Amino acid sequence: xxxxxxxxxxxxxxxxxxxxxxxxxxxxxxxxxxxxxxxxxxxxxxxxxxxxxxxxxxxxxxxxxxxxxxxxxxxxxxxxxxxxxxxxxxxxxxxxxxxxxxxxxxxxxxxxxxxxxxxxxxxxxxxxxxxxxxxxxxxxxxxxxxxxxxxxxxxxxxxxxxxxxxxxxxxxxxxxxxxxxxxxxxxxxxxxxxxxxxxxx
Numbered sequence: 001x002x003x004x005x006x007x008x009x010x011x012x013x014x015x016x017x018x019x020x021x022x023x024x025x026x027x028x029x030x031x032x033x034x035x036x037x038x039x040x041x042x043x044x045x046x047x048x049x050x051x052x053x054x055x056x057x058x059x060x061x062x063x064x065x066x067x068x069x070x071x072x073x074x075x076x077x078x079x080x081x082x083x084x085x086x087x088x089x090x091x092x093x094x095x096x097x098x099x100x101x102x103x104x105x106x107x108x109x110x111x112x113x114x115x116x117x118x119x120x121x122x123x124x125x126x127x128x129x130x131x132x133x134x135x136x137x138x139x140x141x142x143x144x145x146x147x148x149x150x151x152x153x154x155x156x157x158x159x160x161x162x163x164x165x166x167x168x169x170x171x172x173x174x175x176x177x178x179x180x181x182x183x184x185x186x187x188x189x190x191x192x193x194x195x196x197x198x199x200x201x
Contacts, residue, residue, distance in 0.1 A: 024049040028059075037062055037069040057150050064157035078149075085149045088114055097123055105138040108152050112159065134159055 024045075031041055032055065042059055051059055061067040066081065067074050088111045092098045097119070098107050109131060113119040127135070138155045145151040 025052050028052065028055055032058070035071055037071070039063065039069055053144075057145050057147070057154070060145075060154050061150065064154060064161065066153045066157055081153055082149050085111075085152055104148065105135050105142060108138045108155055109134050111152060112156055115156070137162075 028045060028049075028051070031038065031045060039062065043063060046059060046063065058067075062069060067077055089098075089107070092107070092110050092114060097114075098110055102110075110119065110123070112134060113131075134155070137159060138151075141155050141158070142151055145154055
């Protein structure tokens with residue numbers, strides 16, 4: 001009882017002085033220490049609490065299936081992901097579809113199009129409405145994830161989840177909305193169904 005009271009007092013005190021989420025961060029660290037990450041618990045945690053930025057990319061990669069739940073496989077799987085990223089990037093450079101001047105979010109789009117077999121014949125072709133959605137999601141993700149390889153895989157898998165699980169909701173994102181509104185709707189869908197990618201320090 002006394003220990004429980006002290007923990008609650010400490011949590012309230014930390015919140016009052018501006019250190020929100022101290023207990024939540026410890027809980028997440030405990031979840032991440034397991035040899036095999038519990039996807040269900042991570043999903044529940046990410047729905048209830050903001051993810052600390054230092055763990056955000058890892059949690060998202062596990063929840064989106066980019067990384068397996070087993071820690072010992074992470075390094076090997078990311079090596080494969082980096083190689084695949086480099087191969088796709090190189091292919092686009094060889095066919096001169098992208099250059100050093102191409103904005104990074106457009107590079108992500110062209111990589112995704114090449115992988116999914118939907119790369120247009122020319123980069124000058126107008127973008128499809130779903131490409132606009134992809135770019136909006138890419139811009140939002142790029143602000144939260146620093147590593148370009150992680151960023152691409154998170155965008156790719158997020159868009160695939162959106163298309164595969166919520167195809168009916170996709171048309172709602174497209175009509176006459178600005179890209180900011182598209183991102184807001186996409187992120188609201190994510191909050192509702194997959195977890196909470198909240199900006200937190």
